[in-house]
Amino acid sequence: MNLQQLEYLVALDNTGQFQLAAERCFVTQPALSMQVQKLEEELGVVLFERTRRGAVPTPTGRKVIEQARAALRAVQQLREVVSVEKGEMVGELRLGVIPTLAPYLLPLLVGELTQTYPGLRVRVEELQTEHLTERLRDHRLDVGLLVTPLDDPRLREIPVLDEPFLAYIAPTHPLYQHQMLTPADLTPEGLWLLQQGHCFRSQVLNICGTRADTDTRPLTYESGSIETLKRLVRHNHGYTLVPELAVLDEVDTNPMLRRFAAPEPVREVSLVVHQTFVRLPLLDFLRAALLRQVPARLHASAAGRKIQWK
Amino acid sequence: MNLQQLEYLVALDNTGQFQLAAERCFVTQPALSMQVQKLEEELGVVLFERTRRGAVPTPTGRKVIEQARAALRAVQQLREVVSVEKGEMVGELRLGVIPTLAPYLLPLLVGELTQTYPGLRVRVEELQTEHLTERLRDHRLDVGLLVTPLDDPRLREIPVLDEPFLAYIAPTHPLYQHQMLTPADLTPEGLWLLQQGHCFRSQVLNICGTRADTDTRPLTYESGSIETLKRLVRHNHGYTLVPELAVLDEVDTNPMLRRFAAPEPVREVSLVVHQTFVRLPLLDFLRAALLRQVPARLHASAAGRKIQWK
DNA sequence: TAAAAATACTCCATAGGTATTTTAT
DNA sequence: ATAAAATACCTATGGAGTATTTTTA
Numbered sequence: 048m049n050l051q052q053l054e055y056l057v058a059l060d061n062t063g064q065f066q067l068a069a070e071r072c073f074v075t076q077p078a079l080s081m082q083v084q085k086l087e088e089e090l091g092v093v094l095f096e097r098t099r100r101g102a103v104p105t106p107t108g109r110k111v112i113e114q115a116r117a118a119l120r121a122v123q124q125l126r127e128v129v130s131v132e133k134g135e136m137v138g139e140l141r142l143g144v145i146p147t148l149a150p151y152l153l154p155l156l157v158g159e160l161t162q163t164y165p166g167l168r169v170r171v172e173e174l175q176t177e178h179l180t181e182r183l184r185d186h187r188l189d190v191g192l193l194v195t196p197l198d199d200p201r202l203r204e205i206p207v208l209d210e211p212f213l214a215y216i217a218p219t220h221p222l223y224q225h226q227m228l229t230p231a232d233l234t235p236e237g238l239w240l241l242q243q244g245h246c247f248r249s250q251v252l253n254i255c256g257t258r259a260d261t262d263t264r265p266l267t268y269e270s271g272s273i274e275t276l277k278r279l280v281r282h283n284h285g286y287t288l289v290p291e292l293a294v295l296d297e298v299d300t301n302p303m304l305r306r307f308a309a310p311e312p313v314r315e316v317s318l319v320v321h322q323t324f325v326r327l328p329l330l331d332f333l334r335a336a337l338l339r340q341v342p343a344r345l346h347a348s349a350a351g352r353k354i355q356w357k
Numbered sequence: 358m359n360l361q362q363l364e365y366l367v368a369l370d371n372t373g374q375f376q377l378a379a380e381r382c383f384v385t386q387p388a389l390s391m392q393v394q395k396l397e398e399e400l401g402v403v404l405f406e407r408t409r410r411g412a413v414p415t416p417t418g419r420k421v422i423e424q425a426r427a428a429l430r431a432v433q434q435l436r437e438v439v440s441v442e443k444g445e446m447v448g449e450l451r452l453g454v455i456p457t458l459a460p461y462l463l464p465l466l467v468g469e470l471t472q473t474y475p476g477l478r479v480r481v482e483e484l485q486t487e488h489l490t491e492r493l494r495d496h497r498l499d500v501g502l503l504v505t506p507l508d509d510p511r512l513r514e515i516p517v518l519d520e521p522f523l524a525y526i527a528p529t530h531p532l533y534q535h536q537m538l539t540p541a542d543l544t545p546e547g548l549w550l551l552q553q554g555h556c557f558r559s560q561v562l563n564i565c566g567t568r569a570d571t572d573t574r575p576l577t578y579e580s581g582s583i584e585t586l587k588r589l590v591r592h593n594h595g596y597t598l599v600p601e602l603a604v605l606d607e608v609d610t611n612p613m614l615r616r617f618a619a620p621e622p623v624r625e626v627s628l629v630v631h632q633t634f635v636r637l638p639l640l641d642f643l644r645a646a647l648l649r650q651v652p653a654r655l656h657a658s659a660a661g662r663k664i665q666w667k
Numbered sequence: 668t669a670a671a672a673a674t675a676c677t678c679c680a681t682a683g684g685t686a687t688t689t690t691a692t
Numbered sequence: 693a694t695a696a697a698a699t700a701c702c703t704a705t706g707g708a709g710t711a712t713t714t715t716t717a
Contacts, residue, residue, distance in 0.1 A: 200510035
């Protein structure tokens with residue numbers, strides 16, 4: 048058994064065809080066929096069913112392929128450890144961000160990232176928490192930027208921000224009269240929400256308490272973006288809750304914005320990686336960059352100290 | 358990079374000398390030297406400091422070796438997956454058992470194990486819970502037999518027995534007059550305990566409550582084995598608590614034994630493996646064998662159903 | 668100076684390439 | 693009939709052996 052064979056195995060599973068797998072491995076089809084055969088022979092099991100239109104893993108094959116992926120991942124991590132030790136910052140970074148953070152935090156990061164680490168290729172995916180954590184768990188993403196706690200022992204959370212919620216209220220809405228809000232003031236009437244699936248939605252409902260459950264509004268429109276909610280309010284309809292990053296540039300000037308009285312409701316924004324993640328300086332940089340780009344009042348309470356690695 | 362190089366790397370770390378590492382890998386010293394050099398060259402880092410008396414890993418080397426071990430473990434697990442799929446039961450099983458279970462459960466297992474799986478080499482270590490879990494975590498042991506819950510997300514617990522505690526009382530001790538005991542009856546006077554470090558000791562103290570803390574006994578002797586405690590009682594001194602397996606053959610005949618009134622205090626005995634353990638049929642067999650050899654009243658409450666594998 | 672590691676050189680196992688045949692629908 | 697995989701055969705890389713030199717405490 049050797050690593051090449053494991054790579055061929057995984058490539059064959061990914062493509063489903065010897066020819067395609069061979070191409071993707073930059074070898075000829077017989078070369079890949081031979082190695083897969085040899086591996087099957089050595090292990091004494093059939094890993095793929097050969098059909099007219101390619102190769103389908105057997106049940107045993109599936110389990111072996113899964114283990115092969117784990118082994119190759121470990122080898123990849125070895126290379127990353129070396130890369131980190133050499134102080135390099137190269138390769139690919141697959142970053143996942145939730146939709147209620149992406150538009151506000153990513154623009155703050157791209158400049159620093161591309162300038163500081165020109166050798167680093169960053170690939171961003173915008174996904175809701177559920178899909179993001181799933182991808183972090185099975186190593187389809189390297190780093191997540193989302194709201195914690197997640198309470199998943201396989202994932203490591205590095206808190207970065209404690210982002211306050213603010214109310215964004217149309218002048219026609221009764222709440223507009225309040226100068227300072229408490230969660231108890233919030234009524235379901237006129238409250239705009241994000242769609243199901245956004246963690247931000249459940250956080251808002253959490254703040255409002257069970258009152259928001261009794262939904263008797265004549266018109267409900269659940270939007271996919273905070274920007275849409277803001278537009279609704281700006282057109283003099285109802286109110287909504289927004290995270291402070293969504294209104295950073297208008298927080299002191301827009302009379303429709305209201306802060307909550309202390310203790311302000313906040314959401315904990317964290318960088319999240321798999322426990323086995325080894326490129327820790329990269330994490331440290333991302334955290335520092337975020338803190339640099341964001342007002343200090345948003346920094347997570349434990350933000351003063353250096354990240355405790357392991 | 359290839360698996361051979363990683364094995365050489367780990368062997369060199371294990372032995373600390375090129376010559377010895379080469380011997381253990383069944384190759385010549387230049388062969389191993391060359392491959393380690395090649396790996397260093399490919400990775401672009403020095404992994405070992407060459408000194409007069411062998412090779413010492415550099416700080417970077419240590420991290421790389423650790424990753425190499427992880428990679429080789431993944432490959433080993435791939436082989437084990439195949440072995441399991443083929444229905445084989447071969448190789449080595451490193452089993453750790455706590456001292457208060459070992460003398461009572463191991464004799465029940467050896468016969469079945471060696472007869473059912475002649476190809477399996479079993480290596481048993483008797484260790485206290487703390488050391489056992491540490492070895493399970495870093496893969497120096499395959500299976501542990503100990504008292505749960507451990508609450509370690511890296512380890513998987515398969516409950517096997519709910520083993521009652523019984524009191525073993527000398528006729529001269531006041532407790533001898535009780536026919537049925539409750540934990541509230543237990544006094545610190547005359548209670549023999551195991552040494553610090555045995556989980557059984559803390560479980561007993563737990564049952565006795567804080568009363569046992571006020572230790573005013575004129576003679577205290579903390580033994581290393583339950584058998585010694587039994588001897589002390591048999592020589593007409595004080596009393597002790599014993600797990601039922603320690604008195605299985607005398608539980609109905611020995612007048613010095615007392616059961617607790619329901620709900621009987623019990624300790625949960627489980628098989629414990631690392632979450633990544635793949636030889637699940639072996640676990641299943643061990644569990645079944647234990648249940649077969651032990652009276653049904655000791656079977657864990659959930660023992661009826663088949664183990665839920667993941 | 669003596670033990671340990673590195674180097675020099677040879678051999679051969681084997682991964683991979685090209686050309687061709689076999690297989691399955 | 694035809695696309696896909698397997699086989700045949702050749703080449704060359706590189707891993708491992710033996711003999712020897714270099715290093716360092």
